[in-house]
Amino acid sequence: MDRRSSGSSSGEALLFLTDEQLRQGIEAMFFAYRGFTADPDRILADMAYGRAHHRAIHFIGRAPSTTVNNLLNILGVTKQSLNRVLRTLIADGLVESNVGRIDKRERHLTLTQAGRELEQTLSDAQRARMRAAYREAGPDAVAGFRTVLEAMMDSEMRGSYSRLKDPTS
Amino acid sequence: MDRRSSGSSSGEALLFLTDEQLRQGIEAMFFAYRGFTADPDRILADMAYGRAHHRAIHFIGRAPSTTVNNLLNILGVTKQSLNRVLRTLIADGLVESNVGRIDKRERHLTLTQAGRELEQTLSDAQRARMRAAYREAGPDAVAGFRTVLEAMMDSEMRGSYSRLKDPTS
DNA sequence: TTGGAGTGTCAACAACACTGACATAAACTA
């Protein structure tokens, strides 16, 4: 079902779609993601925090004053799961939760000064690796990288992603 | 430390290394990885298996007759963690463990017929998404994608990755 | 006023990772 499936005659133009190429892509994704999270993980291991805290901090920092529900959609976890994380972050003074002015049911989340500092530390580590990879690969490769990643997202996630990229949309 | 090392005048050639670009890359990676694992996760949710089983099955299928130790290095988990997974896979008849002929301390792991079938099912789902993304992005983007991912891996992982790509090395 | 949305919380549970300790068999080495 997959020997160069849609090739016209011999399909040499579609060699990048062979099973072997796809498998390599899958493995590359697996190994790269490990590297991608390794640096922040190391930093967080020393604190009482984990990857979930990092994600929350990242997206709160990225979209300040976001609501819990919005964050829930971005992170794709249950509110109970997110709440456990948020509770510790708020208790530790890294995140501030403010009742909405217009809709008072909503809580708007913002990083405190300490929260911004931790965000910066984690972000620096992750960006350093990203920067090194980007620089090594070059701008054309980076453009391709981004294109494939976007195509790989679930469509709902593509929405969240675009909104973060360009908040005016 | 990176303002326009090779830029002509104001560094427009390195715009892809700005913090904003890096952040977008980080987020793209996060959302894409979610998509990447979503399909196999859905299939596994119905069984008593999880992502860890998928990974084990994938790499055993990829490098048949691999030893436990080798798998341990590839997966980057502790033997206790891997063992828990392997035990269930062997008990369920998806993986076969054979004492090594040369070194009898080693166990060589292979997928059984049932194991290969499950591997195929999971792999089909994941490859389908990968193939769609690849096709949508085109060969040049795919090449860039792979280049960036390889640059993002830890160097030890790059070794495992290459060996899987080209077992003769 | 009623229904539903947004939020917080409790309890229970499962998957998957970790550390530490110990056991066994085989292989290597002095």
Place this chain on the structure above:
DNA sequence: TAGTTTATGTCAGTGTTGTTGACACTCCAA
């Protein structure tokens, strides 16, 4: 041969992160 190292398996305990399900409260809108 005796002692050490390697490869593996296993037991026990723990932590993070996810899940369901249930319930309460506040507030918005029809």
